[in-house]
Amino acid sequence: MKFGASMFFTDYSITPAQMATAMEERGFDTLWAPEHSHIPVSRKTPFVLGGDLPKRYYDVMDPFVTLSVAAAVTRTLRLGTGVCLVAQRDPIQLAKLVASIDQVSNGRFLFGIGNGWNQDEMENHGTVFATRHKLARERIEAMKEIWTKSKAEYHGEFVNFDPVMAWPKPVQKPFPPILVGGAFPYSARRAIRYADGWMPQVTNAKAAPLTDVIPRFRQMAEEAGRDPASLTIIIGAQPPDRGLIERYAALGVEMVYPSLPSEPADKILPMLDQWAALKQRMQA
Template sequence: MKFGASMFFTDYSITPAVLAQALEARGFDIVWAPEHSHIPLSRKTPFPLGPELPKRYYDVMDPFVTLTAAAAATQTLKIGTGVCLITQRDPIQTAKLVASIDQVSGGRFVFGVGNGWNQDEMENHGAVFETRHKLARERIEAMKAIWTKAKAEYHGEFVDFGPMMTWPKPVQTPHPPILIGGAFPYSARRAVRYGDGWMPQTTASSKTPLTEVIPRFRQMAAEAGRDPASLRIAIGAQPPDRALIESYRTLNVDTVSTSLDPAKEDVILPILDHWADIIRRVNG
């Protein structure tokens, strides 16, 4: 089983380079960086993980910048967006960002994506909350065309461009793995439709244990004609509970990750040491 860690990198947290080196030295497989471009003072939609929005959501740095720093400081550690809010990003420019970071990291990038919950935030970017899911699908499809074709074009309702040429192309073929984040069943359906895997999430309104949801996801994939074994499952925000992690391993979960507070080394490194012991015990 693979292990990862996620952090909202801020100007008061451990730096991405130092955390990445610490993770690599302790046997972790991947570091995740989430994103929010900004947080509007208005709030049309509630925060799905609780009543209050933590300060780190306001302060988080751009994930492509922090992950590039992490990649430059390591040799084998994968780097991933967890998640990139594609409804708030131009698909042509984002396709170039993804290809570029995959190039500079030597093919170590994982593209975790999400459609967003903050209506006010995405509306500031010109996205319509009610049609965000179709917008996200079209942007993913358009980026796939850009990554895999010398002369790419895409024609949809929300994304529409004629033949173009753009480089670099990603190192990974046909492109970096695309993992769709969100709760069951809706994000799971999107993962089956156009993703390479799923990043399941429990929320205040979707509390079914992931150990029950994962078999249902695999059944959903099989019914849609996809090989369930071909779809990665990466679970985040997990406690250092060896028994729980072993249950995920039994379900063939690919990666289990912990969420770290944006703190300095004196707080973070002992936590990583504890996780390193779990990694050794789980993986023998």
């Protein structure tokens, strides 16, 4: 079992450099950074986890900036978006961002993606809420073409461009692992269709325990003609519960990680120490 940690980096939280350095010193595997470009004042859609939207969602920095800072001060720590909102980003520019951070980190990037829940936010980007899933899939397919071909082109309903030349190409071949985040079963289907793994989430609407849906995910993969063992499962937003994590390990989950609050170093470092101690006990 591998361990990571997630942080909404803000101008009042621990810095990405401090966080990454502390994680690497403690033997963590991956630092995850989520994103929201902004939060509109209007609210057509409720917070997917229920209750009021936490302040850190309004204040979070761009993940490619924070993870690049983390890459500069570490050597082994992997760096992941958890998740990047692909339906709100231009695919040609995003392909360059992903390849660039994979280059500067020497192949340590994990591309966690999601299709978003905030209708107001994505509509500000010109994204139609009802068709965001197909839009995101086409953008991923288009980026794969850019990462793997010297002259890439893509022709879909939402993404359409004639041959282009774009560098750099990623260090990892054919491209960094793509991990789809979201609730069961819809995000599971997307992960099986065009990704390398799944980052399942429990929401108010989809409250089934992850220990129940993981076997169902593997069955879906097999039925779709994919080797279930080839699809990585990574679970975030978890408590430091050894019993629960052991159950995940028995189900073949590769990594778990907490979503830590956007607090300064003096509050975050003891939390990392708690998780590091749990990690050491489980890996002993």
